[in-house]
Amino acid sequence: AQSVSQHNHHVILSEAASLELGCNYSYGGTVNLFWYVQYPGQHLQLLLKYFSGDPLVKGIKGFEAEFIKSKFSFNLRKPSVQWSDTAEYFCAELGDHYGGSQGNLIFGKGTKLSVKP
């Protein structure tokens, strides 16, 4: 069965530090990958997605992710974090397309990011 692994449960950084959150997926076929963010008390929001093309994907709020097929990885990065980036981050992969479905997201367990001002 497909699975997504996120390496870190909780990351604590100071403002202006660089961020890299690890994500590994298991599916070896055509991959569709996502990073979502959940700010405290808010709903999940899409940061970025990768379907094909340039493996370096740029998203909102200065985030980017790099798809490395040989490593089954899709790590999220940001060069300089801000206190407002405090949130929980979820990596996800699109599951099977049974019946044309594209709503079956397989999520990692999430990484909580705390940014100290």
Added chain:
Amino acid sequence: KAGVTQTPRYLIKTRGQQVTLSCSPISGHRSVSWYQQTPGQGLQFLFEYFSETQRNKGNFPGRFSGRQFSNSRSEMNVSTLELGDSALYLCASSGAGTLGDTIYFGEGSWLTVV
């Protein structure tokens, strides 16, 4: 435009009861998916509906069911509630159900089973 709207936001039910949760997708969206979020299992896919038809389902028992109406609004039902059903239930919608569509999430319905 309005986002994905879920009702009720919070509810408490007793073991053995049933519950119905409602989701209104973004206007024009035809695909609606449901997810269960718990501290232990994280976010897990329940099922997806598109044009009133269940298009895909996750690995949940038959006590979990759903439906979609002609206006794309969706409901999910959990019968014979168990304590382990306590969770945040998230609804997500996307446009034409085409690969590459952005999937938008609602704020969720918090269900507590006592």
